[in-house]
Amino acid sequence: MTGSRSCLETVEGFEGLWAARRGNLSCVSVSLQSGGICLYSPVEKLSAEFVGKNPVHFLLAPNHYHNKAIGEYSSTFGKAQLVCSKAARSRLEKVTSKKFSGLEALGDELPNEVTLIEPEGLKTGEVWLRVQNGTRVAWIVTDAFCGLKKTDDERPKIGFLKTFPKYGVQDPGLFTNWIRNRLELETPDLILPCHGEQVRGPALKSDIQSLMDTL
Numbered sequence: 001m002t003g004s005r006s007c008l009e010t011v012e013g014f015e016g017l018w019a020a021r022r023g024n025l026s027c028v029s030v031s032l033q034s035g036g037i038c039l040y041s042p043v044e045k046l047s048a049e050f051v052g053k054n055p056v057h058f059l060l061a062p063n064h065y066h067n068k069a070i071g072e073y074s075s076t077f078g079k080a081q082l083v084c085s086k087a088a089r090s091r092l093e094k095v096t097s098k099k100f101s102g103l104e105a106l107g108d109e110l111p112n113e114v115t116l117i118e119p120e121g122l123k124t125g126e127v128w129l130r131v132q133n134g135t136r137v138a139w140i141v142t143d144a145f146c147g148l149k150k151t152d153d154e155r156p157k158i159g160f161l162k163t164f165p166k167y168g169v170q171d172p173g174l175f176t177n178w179i180r181n182r183l184e185l186e187t188p189d190l191i192l193p194c195h196g197e198q199v200r201g202p203a204l205k206s207d208i209q210s211l212m213d214t215l
Helices: 070-076 086-096 104-109 172-185 204-213
Strands: 008-010 017-022 025-031 037-040 056-060 081-083 114-117 128-133 136-141 146-148 157-159 190-193
Touching (some): 025 128, 025 190, 056 070, 070 086, 146 190, 157 204, 172 204
Parallel strands (some): 037 056, 056 081
Antiparallel strands (some): 008 017, 128 136, 146 157
């Protein structure tokens, strides 16, 4: 570990999930059936946080923008397989000069309670992870949502990155309908974004619906 204090913490309520934070960014560790781990959205200068915990089998670049730490993590975990969505692969390989595989091998290694999801209507090849623990559901997302917190006393709220509507959304209507359909199927208990705070609470569904109205 770097420094005297680890920034790797368990995700409350979801066994097998860990999050390491640097500034406003998070990298999430997901336990695999094999006993190894997948790192979702590697964050720069945090690779040492995962050394010695469990073998890193996959590095998941969850869209084509989240690529700055790929070189660092590839060097640290030389046996880890780089994976991304089909839509993100071309840009990622061009920017990083690395070869990426599709999501199939990772999907085979994920436990039953973890599912890969590709939202519709976006243009960055974004991939989410859906994690279930009993009746509780977490969505691990990249740029589609962020967690906003203005004061220490205020509950974090769901929001959009300022750049997301312009650079992340290809078809606002399709993305909005996709989100609303997901919310008809389930209400997430936790949104764990790469940017900002974790967001929980009984108002999460209505807050997401209100946010989608702004698109």
